[in-house]
Amino acid sequence: MGADPSKPGTSRDTETVAIVLATSPAAGLPWSDGARSDGSLLERLTGQLRALPVREVLVVVRGQDAQAEGWEKGAESGPPHQIRVSDGLAEDLRIVAKTARASTSPVAVLAADLVAHTEALSLLLGHPARPTGALVASGDPAPLRPPVRTEWGRVVSAGTSFHEVEWANGTFRGVLQVGEAHLAGLADIAEDLADLAQRRHLGRVGDGEVPELLLTGLVRAGVQVHAVALDTLHCGRAGTRPAAERAVRELADVDEAQARLDAAVKSGDGFFTTHCVSSWSRHLIRPAARLGLTPNTVTGISVGFAAIAAIWFSDGRRAGLVVGAVALYLSFVLDCLDGQLARYTRRFSPLGSWLDAICDRLKEYLVYVGLAAGYVAGSREPWEIWALAVGAMILQTVRHMVDFSYAGAMADRARAAGLRAAAPRSMAVPWDEAPAAAAAKGTGSVLALSRRLDALSAARGVAYWAKKMIVLPIGERMALISVTAALFDARVTFLALLGWGAVALAYTTGGRMARSFA
Structure with a gap:
């Protein structure tokens, strides 16, 4: 074809x-x-x-x-x-x-x-x-x-x-x-x-x-x-x-x-996404393709389910919190499906990538507002819950700033490296000059240790999944919000997001700094 x-x-x-x-x-x-x-x-x-x-x-x-x-x-x-x-x-x-x-x-x-x-x-x-x-x-x-x-x-x-x-x-x-x-x-x-x-x-x-x-x-x-x-x-x-x-x-x-x-199913996702979403959302890919749905259409439907979740969360009662949690889970399933459908049909576009990133934040913050509004509807002190909601939003925004700024810095570094092309004579020697120089400076053992750790992680054992979960990826965030909202209330949800998010921010920032110095 x-x-x-x-x-x-x-x-x-x-x-x-x-x-x-x-x-x-x-x-x-x-x-x-x-x-x-x-x-x-x-x-x-x-x-x-x-x-x-x-x-x-x-x-x-x-x-x-x-x-x-x-x-x-x-x-x-x-x-x-x-x-x-x-x-x-x-x-x-x-x-x-x-x-x-x-x-x-x-x-x-x-x-x-x-x-x-x-x-x-x-x-x-x-x-x-x-x-x-x-x-x-x-x-x-x-x-x-x-x-x-x-x-x-x-x-x-x-x-x-x-x-x-x-x-x-x-x-x-x-x-x-x-x-x-x-x-x-x-x-x-x-x-x-x-x-x-x-x-x-x-x-x-x-x-x-x-x-x-x-x-x-x-x-x-x-x-x-x-x-x-x-x-x-x-x-x-x-x-x-x-x-x-x-x-x-x-x-x-x-x-x-x-x-x-x-x-079409990403292999490097977090624990919740891999085992509780992608394990069955793959069965929706072919039907979605046969229906002629585009990845951007699926993204829009996902936003709709998140809005439904926010509305039910704003009810504040237990039944509303449970229905909202289910709607939020389905919204995340569709959020995974849009990427899977894009990879399956190979219909990628810069607009689609931008919309996916923007809509992820929009859905999450809509849910925060719905949870806070539902908590206030229960005749409880509004100032505390809104402070927690705003704090969770700020923390999540800072985490994304760290991620995107580091990705931008790495892209700039790669572009600069591309401008410093190796001299033609480098192809006349059988070994890579950079690894050889690194070994001469005593960093070869560090590189070797890094390779061993990568091989250990590839086995996908407890250490692998712990490393994936500690950074609180979007799958774990959606699961955390859904479970704590359905079983407890918005205050517990925001406190859990702030606690886990702070650990994730410290871990990510420390790792990025160490990698940059290395």
């Missing part, structure tokens, strides 16, 4: 230009899933690209061989396509550089011997934001699966057969996309790498390592590269016919539709 220009992020101006490197003999390998055989790996991949928002396909070959001609004949119904002849690695890189300089759209670089689920490719190439990113997965490095290190959803170190990675925790799976903002940097890096390859300064790097080289160059230049995790989906390169046949058979073991649904 082609791109729909009526949807956010799918206009022709933002669709990806794909460079497919059919420079290895494996690109011409036949593929078969056991029931049928349909052309070469190159033809299979380009067929998948036609189903994605790809504006143009450029196939780089070593010569006008039969596999390229066959693909060209079968590509009449797809996006515009070209074939470029290259005589080696340096020329491959220069073609990438020239394409990046001429393009006004994101550029993707893929190896033609790739065997992948279409849904796996769509995680990156079909994302409406068109980010600079790479497909990564867990597993041990191999010749066609170079090592990477990822932290906080970013690739922070990448390797090739020449370049080394310290503390590798994943592998690169051969699909790289560079967003429009980084195209000039991609062109510079590709040209620098081409010069190094021509002078044979890249050691034993082979002709088929263009995506790996470009990823390593981008990371070393300070470009933020998103690490797009595959989870249950498959994507990888096949160097031999048995490997290709085995990889194609493995694709059938995964339900792509279910994998897409699973990917």
